Amino acid sequence: MRLNSTNQEGRRSFLKGASALGAGLWAGEDLDAYPQNTTTNSTPSGLRITDLRVATVARAPMTCPIIRIDTNQGIYGLGEVRDGASKTYALMLKSRILGENPCNIEKIFRKIKQFGSHSRQAGGVCAVEMALWDLAGKAYNVPVCQMLGGRFRDRIRIYADTTESRDPKVFGERLKARHDQGFTWLKMDLGVEMVADTPGAVTRPAGASFAYNDPAQGMFTGIEITEKGIAMLADYVAQVREVVGMEVPLSADHFGHIGVNSSIRLGKALTKYNLAWLEDMIPWQNTELLKKISDAVDIPILTGEDIYLKEPFMELCRTHAVDIIQPDLATAGGILETKKIGDGAQEFGVPMVLHFAGTPVACMASVHCAAATGNFLVMENHSIDVPWWGDLVEGVDKPIVNQGFITVPDKPGLGVALNDEVVKQHLAEPGFFEPTPQWNVDRSSDRQWS
Numbered sequence: 255m256r257l258n259s260t261n262q263e264g265r266r267s268f269l270k271g272a273s274a275l276g277a278g279l280w281a282g283e284d285l286d287a288y289p290q291n292t293t294t295n296s297t298p299s300g301l302r303i304t305d306l307r308v309a310t311v312a313r314a315p316m317t318c319p320i321i322r323i324d325t326n327q328g329i330y331g332l333g334e335v336r337d338g339a340s341k342t343y344a345l346m347l348k349s350r351i352l353g354e355n356p357c358n359i360e361k362i363f364r365k366i367k368q369f370g371s372h373s374r375q376a377g378g379v380c381a382v383e384m385a386l387w388d389l390a391g392k393a394y395n396v397p398v399c400q401m402l403g404g405r406f407r408d409r410i411r412i413y414a415d416t417t418e419s420r421d422p423k424v425f426g427e428r429l430k431a432r433h434d435q436g437f438t439w440l441k442m443d444l445g446v447e448m449v450a451d452t453p454g455a456v457t458r459p460a461g462a463s464f465a466y467n468d469p470a471q472g473m474f475t476g477i478e479i480t481e482k483g484i485a486m487l488a489d490y491v492a493q494v495r496e497v498v499g500m501e502v503p504l505s506a507d508h509f510g511h512i513g514v515n516s517s518i519r520l521g522k523a524l525t526k527y528n529l530a531w532l533e534d535m536i537p538w539q540n541t542e543l544l545k546k547i548s549d550a551v552d553i554p555i556l557t558g559e560d561i562y563l564k565e566p567f568m569e570l571c572r573t574h575a576v577d578i579i580q581p582d583l584a585t586a587g588g589i590l591e592t593k594k595i596g597d598g599a600q601e602f603g604v605p606m607v608l609h610f611a612g613t614p615v616a617c618m619a620s621v622h623c624a625a626a627t628g629n630f631l632v633m634e635n636h637s638i639d640v641p642w643w644g645d646l647v648e649g650v651d652k653p654i655v656n657q658g659f660i661t662v663p664d665k666p667g668l669g670v671a672l673n674d675e676v677v678k679q680h681l682a683e684p685g686f687f688e689p690t691p692q693w694n695v696d697r698s699s700d701r702q703w704s
């Protein structure tokens with residue numbers, strides 16, 4: 255809380271909250287006797303990390319380990335390991351951060367970032383980074399987005415994932431219901447497997463798999479979609495567009511494992527439906543092949559949910575291999591790295607969408623980043639149909655996703671506290687922030703240079 259005796263509004267709001275400062279202060283006292291930037295919670299310069307503990311939530315709808323970083327001053331920070339990732343990615347960092355001042359976020363991030371990698375392997379580094387921002391915000395009594403430079407917007411536009419149906423009319427009605435709920439951006443899955451059992455729709459080597467857990471990436475499956483298959487998928491989109499109209503942005507994802515040429519022919523056939531983006535048509539590592547698709551197709555091409563750190567994003571943006579990037583903050587490197595990614599992309603004229611599939615903890619980390627990043631477009635939410643999702647936390651406006659938007663919190667840090675009872679009802683395994691002394695020490699030389 256900033257005290258300023260020349261600012262009457264500040265003085266009044268200070269007096270209103272004065273009881274929180276404890277004994278010895280009441281309305282008659284001279285406020286100028288109190289130091290500037292006093293916090294009710296902490297002495298930031300003396301703050302130290304004392305513990306890192308985990309509680310893993312299930313069916314949110316994903317499995318999400320929430321971490322809590324404790325300190326010597328009674329305040330704690332919340333973070334979240336990327337959906338589906340192991341809590342071990344966070345716990346192995348405990349020995350590297352004990353005793354550090356959590357307000358030194360960049361210093362700690364640079365120390366631990368070598369322990370992250372693409373997709374879920376970044377989960378620990380990003381969880382810790384989120385928790386450090388939460389702690390620094392609580393220590394200095396400032397919301398995270400303010401520490402990032404302030405807001406470009408007060409509410410964050412959300413698109414919701416929607417249960418698939420092979421029947422385009424049924425699916426169109428589900429999307430229309432989302433629109434009626436207030437969502438101003440829609441997304442559909444449009445996989446080649448939707449037509450694969452129709453004779454003549456797909457050419458593939460016997461046994462080749464569309465499954466995402468198949469180790470063979472799209473270009474290496476030998477699967478190509480036929481003119482008939484493309485016409486079926488285009489007709490599906492046409493029928494969905496008939497229900498939802500042409501005005502609302504409509505994105506498409508989960509094309510399945512198809513090759514570059516199939517991606518281009520399918521993309522061209524979808525042009526007239528003016529889709530907002532085509533997502534992850536081939537794996538993100540293939541910059542030149544993505545550029546080949548982007549150059550040939552007049553619909554924005556997008557990737558990014560599995561990319562760790564800024565550099566690969568900048569390669570995609572500098573070469574214009576994609577039209578839009580989509581980092582997941584719990585994979586990309588956390589709050590500040592994702593803002594840097596957005597700012598870097600903006601210099602190349604590339605907008606940023608945020609991928610997200612977790613609990614309200616990582617959601618709010620993403621919301622603060624989205625508020626503070628100029629080229630942000632829209633953010634994902636997988637949990638609209640999970641009735642208890644918002645109950646996991648307290649301290650923010652409910653419902654968290656309201657009429658298709660999330661209000662950026664004003665409270666210090668991420669702005670949320672856990673509702674312990676609700677979290678305990680949805681644990682993936684026994685253990686609610688149990689002690690983790692076995693992770694206090696790890697004998698290892700971590701230096702990456704000589």
Ligand SMILES: [Mg+2]
Pocket residue numbers: 507508533534559
């Ligand atoms: Mg996706």
